[in-house]
Amino acid sequence: MNGKTVIPFGPQHPVLPEPLQLKLVMQDEKIVEAIPAIGYVHRGLEKLTETKEFTQNVFVIERICGICSFKHALAYCQGMENLMGIEVPDRARFLRVIWGELHRMHSHLLWLGLLADAFGFESLFMQAWRDREKVMDIMEATAGSRVIISTNQIGGTRRDISPEMLAKIVDVVNDVKEDIERVEKVFCNDYTVKHRMVGIGVLSKENAKLWGAVGPMARGSGIAEDVRTLGYAAYGELDLEPVVETDGDCYARMKVRLRELYQSIDLIKQAIAKIPEGPINVPVKGNPNGEVISRVEQPRGEALYYMRANGGKTLDRLRVRTPTFANIPTLLKMLPGHHLADVPILILTIDPCISCTER
Amino acid sequence: MFDMIGNIFKNLGTKPATRCYPFEKREPFEASRGRVKGIEIEKCIFCGICSRKCPADAIRVDRNAKSWEIDPFKCVICGACAEVCPKKCVIMDEAYTQPTTAKDKLTYVQAAKEESQSQAG
Amino acid sequence: MIENVTNIPLESLLGHVQDMLFSGYRFITATSVDNGDGTIDVLYHFDKELEMKHLRITVNKQDEIPSISGIYFGAVLVENEMKELFGLNIKNIVIDYGGHMLLSDEELDAPMSRQITIVNKDKGGEPQ
Ligand code: SF4
Ligand code: SF4
Numbered sequence: 001m002n003g004k005t006v007i008p009f010g011p012q013h014p015v016l017p018e019p020l021q022l023k024l025v026m027q028d029e030k031i032v033e034a035i036p037a038i039g040y041v042h043r044g045l046e047k048l049t050e051t052k053e054f055t056q057n058v059f060v061i062e063r064i065c066g067i068c069s070f071k072h073a074l075a076y077c078q079g080m081e082n083l084m085g086i087e088v089p090d091r092a093r094f095l096r097v098i099w100g101e102l103h104r105m106h107s108h109l110l111w112l113g114l115l116a117d118a119f120g121f122e123s124l125f126m127q128a129w130r131d132r133e134k135v136m137d138i139m140e141a142t143a144g145s146r147v148i149i150s151t152n153q154i155g156g157t158r159r160d161i162s163p164e165m166l167a168k169i170v171d172v173v174n175d176v177k178e179d180i181e182r183v184e185k186v187f188c189n190d191y192t193v194k195h196r197m198v199g200i201g202v203l204s205k206e207n208a209k210l211w212g213a214v215g216p217m218a219r220g221s222g223i224a225e226d227v228r229t230l231g232y233a234a235y236g237e238l239d240l241e242p243v244v245e246t247d248g249d250c251y252a253r254m255k256v257r258l259r260e261l262y263q264s265i266d267l268i269k270q271a272i273a274k275i276p277e278g279p280i281n282v283p284v285k286g287n288p289n290g291e292v293i294s295r296v297e298q299p300r301g302e303a304l305y306y307m308r309a310n311g312g313k314t315l316d317r318l319r320v321r322t323p324t325f326a327n328i329p330t331l332l333k334m335l336p337g338h339h340l341a342d343v344p345i346l347i348l349t350i351d352p353c354i355s356c357t358e359r
Numbered sequence: 360m361f362d363m364i365g366n367i368f369k370n371l372g373t374k375p376a377t378r379c380y381p382f383e384k385r386e387p388f389e390a391s392r393g394r395v396k397g398i399e400i401e402k403c404i405f406c407g408i409c410s411r412k413c414p415a416d417a418i419r420v421d422r423n424a425k426s427w428e429i430d431p432f433k434c435v436i437c438g439a440c441a442e443v444c445p446k447k448c449v450i451m452d453e454a455y456t457q458p459t460t461a462k463d464k465l466t467y468v469q470a471a472k473e474e475s476q477s478q479a480g
Numbered sequence: 481m482i483e484n485v486t487n488i489p490l491e492s493l494l495g496h497v498q499d500m501l502f503s504g505y506r507f508i509t510a511t512s513v514d515n516g517d518g519t520i521d522v523l524y525h526f527d528k529e530l531e532m533k534h535l536r537i538t539v540n541k542q543d544e545i546p547s548i549s550g551i552y553f554g555a556v557l558v559e560n561e562m563k564e565l566f567g568l569n570i571k572n573i574v575i576d577y578g579g580h581m582l583l584s585d586e587e588l589d590a591p592m593s594r595q596i597t598i599v600n601k602d603k604g605g606e607p608q
Contacts, residue, residue, distance in 0.1 A: 035575060038557075039582040046565075052414060059414035059437045123367055130376045137388075144392035150437050158442070159390070185362040212507050212554030230530055293482050293525070293532070304525060306511045316516075321509035321525075321558075329554045357557075358582060 073152035079294030092156035107299035156281025215301020220253035322356035409440035
């Protein structure tokens with residue numbers, strides 16, 4: 001029909017730090033169809049892992065994502081440990097929870113900042129990132145790097161956290177909690193924010209399931225699924241309820257992430273209170289053989305790892321399904337019917353991570 | 360709306376969260392993995408374990424020439440080399456690599472004197 | 481090692497996937513693995529209340545595979561990816577990029593499949 005225009009959104013766009021292009025077919029102000037174009041940052045990491053030793057792969061895997069590197073390494077290490085029958089020491093399992101939740105906190109705070117930036121609330125954006133910096137500092141002080149913290153290895157963790165440092169982490173997360181309470185008020189009650197988010201991009205529970213949404217996307221639509229409840233690492237010994245909102249709009253997804261921040265703080269404190277003494281890793285003997293699947297809950301949702309080994313030093317195949325990979329089809333289905341002005345917010349609420357998606 | 364104004368006034372009253380970088384530098388954390396500074400070449404036995412374990416293939420060890428070379432621009436600062444070295448002679452530094460204008464490699468060659476000593480001994 | 485894997489013939493793939501949809505499963509993703517003997521394993525992963533189920537088909541490289549993206553729209557990206565990286569002949573994908581989702585014109589066909597051993601070539605090229 002006439003009157004249709006195609007507007008390219010991205011790959012360079014002020015709200016998107018990463019190159020995702022959407023070709024939006026518009027009829028007047030409404031979107032009729034959205035076609036994604038990805039492939040701008042495909043690095044072939046899955047191929048690279050076939051050439052490295054399976055122990056070295058941890059470092060490659062971590063570089064899949066610049067936000068949740070720890071969770072990627074965790075998924076890989078847990079899969080390999082299952083495959084090789086390695087029993088991870090208790091202390092390492094708790095340390096994994098602590099670092100894992102710190103990663104979730106910094107990821108969600110980063111996302112909140114980006115969201116504020118997307119609707120032009122610059123001071124809120126700065127505030128969220130300012131609070132995030134405290135989390136980054138603990139990460140660097142405990143693990144040695146801000147993002148790619150490289151503390152996982154097959155059989156445990158590479159570093160330990162001293163008791164003084166653990167006490168300090170509790171102080172810092174308490175401090176961050178106060179900060180979050182202050183920005184939460186703005187995010188939840190501010191007129192501008194509500195105006196841009198309430199009722200936009202409604203995803204029903206049935207559709208979320210049909211299109212395969214994961215993580216905060218699914219939980220914002222009332223699906224109480226969180227892979228952490230399977231009890232990997234030390235999550236089985238901690239109190240954990242999936243955070244669920246039922247409205248399914250952008251506002252609900254934001255609230256899920258805000259509430260998950262509190263949940264992470266709570267989990268960190270629980271883990272620190274319960275952490276046992278002992279060794280932090282066990283040596284790896286032999287080579288893996290067979291195939292295995294491992295899943296973890298990343299800040300953006302469930303990630304699935306598939307590994308096949310043949311008894312040699314290198315793996316036959318390592319497949320990574322990252323959460324954004326699952327959320328993009330949902331986004332495509334959600335976009336039609338919305339105004340062009342809502343597109344940035346809608347895209348941001350799936351928390352896209354394109355480097356993850358393309359690997 | 361007023362919630363945010365409160366935050367803004369609070370931030371106006373406190374000191375800035377950022378630093379005036381080139382003039383005022385942050386002390387690196389003790390545990391930071393800043394960079395691979397180099398090695399204590401006298402201790403190295405040129406076993407090559409570090410170069411085999413390096414995920415970025417940044418290290419080149421030559422047993423015959425008794426040289427050890429690292430390409431700091433390939434290195435991803437994972438610390439694996441320092442961890443696996445049997446002589447613990449790879450030195451990590453907590454300060455980050457400084458920007459440079461040339462992509463130089465760091466090369467260490469063990470002095471020949473050592474060689475004759477070890478042959479004698 | 482993987483629990484709940486059902487090996488199914490290629491012809492009954494769509495029927496099985498349809499069954500999964502009816503019994504309320506969520507599609508997670510698909511994985512393709514090159515077996516090295518000219519066949520490729522394709523695993524379809526499903527999830528229901530955090531219970532996983534997998535379907536496995538083993539196909540020859542030139543076999544025509546029907547797309548499941550008509551049933552589960554979420555399979556669009558992964559099917560395009562398998563088509564490009566492994567050279568699988570997947571037909572009727574809802575959004576078909578025709579081999580240009582990740583790769584550009586100049587690049588190799590099916591870089592992830594076993595036939596092309598980029599690694600060995602590199603190593604051989606190095607001065608020994
Ligand atoms: S592992 Fe240590 S001793 Fe061996 S070559 Fe490397 S630096 Fe030298
Ligand atoms: S720190 Fe890591 S990347 Fe750098 S030289 Fe050592 S092993 Fe290689």
